[in-house]
Amino acid sequence: MEAHSIDNLTITCEKQGADNYIKISYPFRYGKYSEIKLNNYTFQFNLNGEIKTILGRGEGWLDASEWLKRNAGNDWTYFAAGGYTGAYDFTGEYYVPCLPYDSNGIFGHNRFDSPEVARAFASWHQLIDQLSKINKTGIPPKVNNFINRVLLMGPETLEQRAQDLHDIIGGRVSVLPPDTRHVEYDVIPLTIADGCLYNCGFCRVKTGNGFKLREKKDILDQIHQLKRLYDKDSLNYNSIFLGQHDALFAGTDIIEFAARQSYEILELQNSVMKHPKLFLFGSVDSLLRADKSLFEMLNKLSYETFINIGLESADPETLAQIEKPLTGEKVTRAFKQMMAINKKYNKVEISANFLYGTDLPETHMPSILDLTRNQLNHFHSKGTIYFSPLENIGSIQEVKNKFTEFKSLCRMPVYIYLIQRL
Ligand code: SF4
Structure with a gap:
């Protein structure tokens, strides 16, 4: 699990997260995934190269213990962990999932209106653009394959795949x-x-x-x-x-x-x-x-x-x-x-x-x-x-x-x- 520095990106293929779901009060990753770090953001991708989570750090992000997660239905959820005293008492979890659509969520506000979240999504789009222009000479095949998978899974493809899921079921x-x-x-x-x-x-x-x-x-x-x-x-x-x-x-x-x-x-x-x-x-x-x-x-x-x-x-x-x-x-x-x-x-x-x-x-x-x-x-x-x-x-x-x-x-x-x- 070697990290590769390419331009201003740090790419790590096939990281291994936890193999068991646990209740924990800070961002924790499960299963196998690959990640790319760009500026203040860490982008994590599933084994198909689909974006899975975005974590922010430092200036320009809301809270280091909060993150964005995308599901197979192509919905993003903002996991709010800090600032909600007693979240565990109310939900049984240390985080509160904030959703971009109408739900019965009674805690927190719509984070999808915040400039920080908008900037995180813009940064993901910037990453895709940057990956498409990268000079691949000398890049290890594993990293090259991963980049190709990510490029295949752009926003339109992700939307189509969510539609495919809904069509199947x-x-x-x-x-x-x-x-x-x-x-x-x-x-x-x-x-x-x-x-x-x-x-x-x-x-x-x-x-x-x-x-x-x-x-x-x-x-x-x-x-x-x-x-x-x-x-x-x-x-x-x-x-x-x-x-x-x-x-x-x-x-x-x-x-x-x-x-x-x-x-x-x-x-x-x-x-x-x-x-x-x-x-x-x-x-x-x-x-x-x-x-x-x-x-x-x-x-x-x-x-x-x-x-x-x-x-x-x-x-x-x-x-x-x-x-x-x-x-x-x-x-x-x-x-x-x-x-x-x-x-x-x-x-x-x-x-x-x-x-x-x-x-x-x-x-x-x-x-x-x-x-x-x-x-x-x-x-x-x-x-x-x-x-x-x-x-x-x-x-x-x-x-x-x-x-x-x-x-x-x-x-x-x-x-x-x-x-x-x-
Ligand atoms: S039985 Fe059907 S209508 Fe009634 S609460 Fe359940 S899903 Fe809704």
Whole structure:
């Protein structure tokens, strides 16, 4: 791993980052990547030569512990680490992902408006221009190949590749499960079923279509196309997101098929990232319908599985207001089922979402506390509760106060759900 100085660039090919995702409060890189340093910026590229992260330093950058990261959907995220006291308490992470599109992010402001971020992007474009003019005489072949790969992956190609990803899986992933924070949102998406069961009135991420299973052949085609698209960089992935909004309702056979085929075809056993993970959403009905065999199957897979269930509220008045066709009694049963599964299966973890908003009935928050405090006789560290903020949440200080009060009473880990797409 030798650094090469060419003009005013310092190029290092195939650096090795950590092989396991950890919670850490400073910029940390995972997997294999190559990097180029230019002035105050460090640009890191994945194994296909696609830009992955930009880190700034010193004058002209916002904070040395903050960075920009690009995902396979060609979205950039600004990871804000400093200046948000208690970020970990609210999100379960030491950084707060700030997104360039409308989300429910309640911390920090839009960094994409700042001149510092605009300058970092301009510097990336300057780098591409400089690389295209570089005198390659005497450059080691490894470095030459890397430069060629970067030049092939210009902004237009990256946009096209994101489009290709969405075409393969049948559209953009409108929301990732909150638990994907455990792998810094680095998941390969695979659609096993479209739509959802309820089409709730309040929901901003739904497709509006009813639930529809994909055929096995379709799933297999997607995996092969994903393998071609992620290409060399699939080596850096160890996690799969089974979409869309209620993959749990797909049932044992399809879930097992998709999980095993993607593990084999994408060669996750060879990933430089250890401890593979499987993420999916489920609903109250899919959780209540799922029998023992489904969880026993999941527990035997090579993955650790995280299932996120949208419970929203256990209060009948709230469920009626948000137009979710469920009863409080059914939500309570699903919550109990979630706790029982978390206790029984060491490789399966179910988390739950509840809504947060100032326009919800007064009976809403007590209904959640009844489940997560009164019905539990001790603290449970497995099975996170996420609060998903609605549009009207009041002042940020008010949210923080209420959240902290709830957290101190709840007998489970509680965090805010930061909605991210892919
Ligand atoms: S909350 Fe879940 S079930 Fe309801 S409409 Fe949205 S995606 Fe569908």
